[in-house]
Each structure stands twice: as structure tokens, then as C-alpha cells.
Amino acid sequence: MLKRTALFSAHQKLGARLIGFGGWEMPVQYTSITDEHLAVRNAAGIFDISHMGEVTVSGAGAADFLNSILTNDIRKLTPGIGQYTLMCNERGTVIDDLYAYRLCGDVYFLIINASRIEPDVAWMQAQTAKFSRRSELSLTDASHNYAAVAVQGPRVKEFINAVIPGASISAMRVNAVTDLKKNQIGGFKFEHQSVLVSRTGYTGEDGFEIVGSDDAIRHVWDKTLAAGAPFGVKPCGLGARDTLRTEVCYPLYGHELDEETTPIEAGVGFFVSLDKGEFNGRSVLAGQNAVGVKKKLVAFKMTDKSAPPRPHYPIWANGAGVGIVTSGTQSPSLNIGIGMGYVPPEFAKRDTRIEIEIRGKRFAAVVAPKPIYKKS
């Protein structure tokens, strides 16, 4: 039985097409993936991301604990700031990728992938058992307490203050939502409740992610569609979310990341702090960083006219199969086939000629710098 978010009836009213994703019944599109994608690139879009999980970690031991299980250095976070980070096992492969926010003092808030809530929480609890200062630590899966939306696009800053008016009351103190800078998070009063607003997203555009109670997020959704209407805001589904993140080469767990892949292989080594001290997977990741990897994530563009590349299609180079596509689509912004996939490092340099096998035939493509799509 698929779970439904607080916005389920809103999606039905809008005529969304619904699919199963990470155990949830989610909108894949409302009108068309291309229209929704272009709305986010050119104006604004709102996504239901209530399926994502939330974990709070607090206490005097919280920072040291998180630094022992996450790859990025949590000590870089001052209150009201977040960072992209990864959780690895001892083999250095990825259990999940996530955002970690420091709300205040010893209180941290993690946003994790919907499909990974159970394995993540089980893993974190097992890690607390090994943590010597576990008595100074409280870890709670708060996923069922929260709904969330992402409001993304270049025009969002023109109306978001009308949706959530006023100054923040916790975390980063600002006079208005639009005063938040990238990766900052603030708590705001919203209709006698409070919501957390961060300037983050998964589209490559400016925007905000808003987390709150079911009731608060239902009102944020309605108010955003109303206040954003003059600016061209559209409700957007997971289809556009996927094409948007693929154009800017953000990894998606289950595609680019899994328990057979390390952050170094996935090209997100920037978020691995090898010098912060010991953490799960550190020795493997340090080794890969020093001597290199056997597979590397590349972005590519089709140069032949072809059907769009799709996940699991074989990648060829010099007449041999060398890798596998992990994400692929027709790019609505560029109107060409684009994708990402793993290849041995000798084929990972930009401009390397590769081929993508589509239904038994091979079509020319070229390794492209990330992101594939850049705002001009």
C-alpha cells in the first residue's frame, strides 16, 4: 500500500498523474514534464517533497557523532546553515546522500531520501550503539511529523515573502525569507505554526525548500499557487524534478549512488572531508583519492540524432562495452539527449567520444563537462 502525502488531494484536484516512488504515491506530472520543467527554468514551480525523510540529532555529542557517520565536516556549520553530505558504510560506499542543517547549538536536522528512511535510521541507530558518548545523544526519526515543498525558479524571490511573511524566529535570523542566502535555514511563523525554510533545491535554480506540519504545508501550497500565479508558478511533478536535476548533474540515490559506489567515484569528493578525523569509510575514500578509482561518473550529450538515453543502456568506447547509463532523458532545455553513467577513468575526460546502445544500435555521444545545462 503506497503512502499518501498531505498534498494528495491537492494533486488529485489538479489532475496529476500519480506513480509509486519510494513507497509513496506521488505526482509524476500535472500537464507535461516539458512545460513544468521550463516553468522552473524560466519562472517558478512548486514540488511536493513530503515523501522525504527528516531526522533530528541533538545533544552535546551530536556534532561528533554526525562527523563520525557523515563525509562532510559538520563543524563547518554555524547555526542556521546546511551542507550537502553523504553517509557511507565502512567500505566507503553510499548508504544515502542528504542535507544536514544546524538549527541551533547542538540541534541538527537531516533531510534524507524517501526510499532510504528505514535503512538510514536503522544504520544510524546501530552507529549510536558504537558511539562512546551515546548518553549525550538523542536521535529521532521525525519523518511522519513533516510535510514539505520545494519552490524553485528565478522568479520565486519575487513572491515567496508574500507566502511566508515576516522575519525568522529561529535558526538563521533574517528580516525576510528572501534575505536567506544559499544553504541558510530559518524558522518562520506561519499561520500560528512554524515552518523551516531553507534556500536550497534540486533543480539548479534559485529557490526554497519549506518543511512543516501537514496543515501548514497544505496552506503553503495553496498560497504559493495563488501568490505565484502572476509570476507563472506551476505545480511540478517528479518527472520535471528528474529532468531538472539531470541537466545540472545532481546525483539521485538508486541511480548514481548506491551501496556499490563511493562518493569519489560519483564525483562528489568535494563533500568528503578527508582531513576532519576518522569517519565511516574514510580509509577507503582516502585510498581512492590517492591512487584513483576504477569507475567514474560522467555526464554526456548525444551527438547523433537518437532516441533519448535511458538508465541501464550500455555505454561503448573504442568498440567495446565500457559502462552503463545511470540517468538519461531528452533535455527539455537543450532539446538533445543527455545523461550520466559510469565508465573507467580513461574514458571520463571531457570530449571523449563514446556511444550509447539504444535497442541494439549504437549512437554517438560525447563526455560533457558538468553541469550539462548552465544558465546563460
Place this chain on the structure above:
Amino acid sequence: MSNIPSDLKYTKSHEWVRVSGDTATIGISDHAQAELTDVVFVELPEVGRKVKAGEACAVVESVKTASDIYSPVSGEIVEVNKPVTDKPDLVNTEPYAGGWFFKIKLSNPAELNALLSPEDYKKQIDG
């Protein structure tokens, strides 16, 4: 409301068939194009290929997925719609006109009797 022209026959898999003499023209219905949305690529069979009724012989791709197109009847492919491979959105904008896929010379015209009437097709998609 999707458009279901009364002079065509249909399949459960949402192809339409227009018969003229011993030749059938095949495309996908307005309902099917609306379900697919944003057709970005069409792959057509080669002229001269012999196909059986129910055989997958073309592919239509939207942003999200690839879908097979099945020949509703048996016969030989005698013509394909090249322009739709250059302008795949014709499938969305003119599913019954410029968005057609291929023409088949019928080898067993009796198969036409097994296709759905416009009324039966409407009942199917109204579920």
C-alpha cells in the same frame, strides 16, 4: 475529452487504423498521445518489413518513457511517415493526421473485424 473519429478502427493498445482499399494507415489515438505527453522521438519500421498483427514494430518516446507501438494487422510495411521522425510533436498536435506512423498492405483483411469500433474504444478508455 479525447477525440475519437468515427471513421477509424482502434486497438486496446491505443493504435488507430484507417483502411483504404487493401492498405491500412496506423497511428496512435488522441487519448494515447495525451497519456504520453511530450513525444520527443519516433522510431519507425523499415519499408518492406513483414509484420504480424500484435507485433511491436515502432517506438514512441516521451520525456519519461519509451512505448512500443504494435501493428494492429498483418502485412507488409509499404510506407512510413518520415516527417514525424523530424517533428515528433506531430503525434501530440495531429494524432490522426500528420502524426501517422506507417502504412501496411494487408495480408489478412479479415483481421480488421477483430478491431474495436469507435464506440467500443470509447468504452474502453472511459473504463
